[in-house]
Amino acid sequence: MRTVKVYQEAWPLHTPFVISRGTRNEAVVVVVELEEDGIKAVGECTPYPRYGESEASVLAQITTIIPQLELGMTREALQQALPAGAARNAVDSALWDLEARRKGTSVSHLACVELPEMITTAQTVSIAAPEQMAAAAALLWKKGARLLKVKLDDRLIAERMVAIRAAVPEAVLIVDANEAWHSDGLAARCQLLADLNVAMLEQPLPASEDGALTNFIHPLPICADESCHTRESLAALKGRYEMVNVKLDKTGGLTEALALTQAAREQGFDVMLGCMLCTSRAIAAALPLAAKVRFADLDGPTWLAVDVEPALHFENGKLYP
Numbered sequence: 001m002r003t004v005k006v007y008q009e010a011w012p013l014h015t016p017f018v019i020s021r022g023t024r025n026e027a028v029v030v031v032v033e034l035e036e037d038g039i040k041a042v043g044e045c046t047p048y049p050r051y052g053e054s055e056a057s058v059l060a061q062i063t064t065i066i067p068q069l070e071l072g073m074t075r076e077a078l079q080q081a082l083p084a085g086a087a088r089n090a091v092d093s094a095l096w097d098l099e100a101r102r103k104g105t106s107v108s109h110l111a112c113v114e115l116p117e118m119i120t121t122a123q124t125v126s127i128a129a130p131e132q133m134a135a136a137a138a139l140l141w142k143k144g145a146r147l148l149k150v151k152l153d154d155r156l157i158a159e160r161m162v163a164i165r166a167a168v169p170e171a172v173l174i175v176d177a178n179e180a181w182h183s184d185g186l187a188a189r190c191q192l193l194a195d196l197n198v199a200m201l202e203q204p205l206p207a208s209e210d211g212a213l214t215n216f217i218h219p220l221p222i223c224a225d226e227s228c229h230t231r232e233s234l235a236a237l238k239g240r241y242e243m244v245n246v247k248l249d250k251t252g253g254l255t256e257a258l259a260l261t262q263a264a265r266e267q268g269f270d271v272m273l274g275c276m277l278c279t280s281r282a283i284a285a286a287l288p289l290a291a292k293v294r295f296a297d298l299d300g301p302t303w304l305a306v307d308v309e310p311a312l313h314f315e316n317g318k319l320y321p
Contacts, residue, residue, distance in 0.1 A: 004069045005033040006062050006090075008055045011279060014305040018127040020153035020180035021050065027277035027304060030058045032090040034069070039101050043093030043285065045086035045249050046276035050226065053086050061087035075255050084230045084252035092253025093285035108321075111258060111288040119290045119319040122149040122174060122297040125164065130156055134163035141168045145317030148173055149297055153180045157189055165196045174295060176202040179226055183212035194219035200243060200295065202272075203227065213240035223272055230256055231263045243270040243294065248286050261289055275300040279308040287321050 010026050017024040032043045047053040065073065065081050073081070075095045082088040100107045108115050123145040125136050137148055148171050150164060165173065175193055181204040193201055203225040205212060210227055223243035227233065229250045237244065244264050251257040261271050273293040275283060278300040290296050301307045302314050313320040 002034055002036045002070050002072065004066050005031075006059060006066070007031055008059065011307075012305045013277070013303045015303065016126070017124075017277060017303055019151045019176075020127070020178040024277060027279070027300070028055055029278055029282070030055060030062070030086065030090055031281070032062060032094040034094045034098050036098060036102075039098065041094050041098035041101055042281055043090040043095070043097060043253075044279060044281040045090035045093075046278050046282065047086045048249060048276060051085060051250070058085075058087040058090070061085075062091060065091070075253075079252070079255060082252065084250065084256060086249045088252030089248045089285075092255050093248065093282070096254055096285065107254070107285065108288045111254070113288040113291055115287060115321045116291055117320065119287075119296050119298070119321065120147055121299050121314070121317060121319045122147045122295060123299050123302070123317045124149045124151060124297075126151050127153055130159040130163040133160050134167040137164045137171065138167040140317070141171055143316040146172060147295065147317060149299075150175045152177050154182075158192055161192065161196055161198070173198045174200045174202065174223075174297075176225070177204045179203055179206040181205055183209065186212070186216070187218070190218045190220060190222075200272075202245060210236065210240055215239070221270065223270075225274065228260075231260050234260075234263060234267055234269070237269070238267065241269070243272055245272045245274045245297075246289060246293070247274045247276065248282065249276050254285055254288060257286070257289055261292055265292075270294045272297060274298075277303055279304065280310070280312040281308055283312055283319070290319075290321070 008030050010028050012026045029044050029046050034041045047058045096107045123140045200221045202223040207227040221242040224237050224241040225245040228244040271293045272295040273289050274297045280301045283298050
């Protein structure tokens with residue numbers, strides 16, 4: 001019989017993380033530990049208020065299935081027992097980890113994926129005054145980061161982006177508005193980003209306003225984040241987005257994330273792999289997807305003052321699995 005432990009942790013950040021929804025000073029995660037026949041496994045999730053989640057709600061969801069987990073619940077059964085979201089991700093990740101450890105292999109090998117020696121990950125430039133964001137981008141570039149993800153709200157778009165591009169003329173830039181923009185003026189902003197050689201714009205409009213992107217001609221790819229959770233999201237995204245951001249905390253774990261990634265590709269979408277503020281445990285669970293995506297945005301642990309042990313090796317925009 002399995003034993004199951006569920007608890008939350010708070011990991012302070014070394015620098016405030018600022019996006020259009022507010023400022024974060026710590027990463028609060030929920031951890032699931034499984035032990036079976038002396039083998040211990042772990043999974044982690046980050047509850048996200050934008051999706052109606054809290055630490056308490058996620059803990060409560062997981063608690064409801066502890067009896068089934070103790071009796072040997074499978075990943076397949078889990079997909080039906082919990083909805084997509086953070087709670088299912090923590091359990092799904094732990095079950096993948098448990099199977100891999102029982103078989104003496106890695107989760108990537110279980111998923112029939114060969115990881116590269118190095119993965120280029122975006123490094124995030126969070127919201128600040130234009131000169132501060134430009135300085136942050138320049139420092140990341142100087143240290144070796146080549147892919148930068150710029151967070152924006154609804155203010156100072158041109159000022160911030162022009163300053164950043166001047167500071168890092170050769171960097172690959174992707175922009176994330178986190179639903180902060182509106183359809184009025186969107187065409188002009190897209191043209192500005194294209195003129196600055198921005199590679200992609202992520203979730204400019206609230207998910208409820210996706211209709212405004214239908215037949216909207218735009219000069220750079222637009223990626224769905226808050227609008228894309230599982231395979232069921234894809235039908236509504238056609239003709240509106242060119243890319244989807246896959247995150248385990250949205251899909252409810254690697255099981256659905258693998259299926260979503262395959263389905264998205266088959267339907268013509270490019271794929272980005274993202275994360276929440278988290279420890280290396282959460283990134284390790286997502287690694288099987290990293291070799292299959294156009295952009296990887298896996299810098300969550302690099303914002304922590306101290307990471308979990310053992311930690312993954314991050315080095316200035318590079319992740320060594």
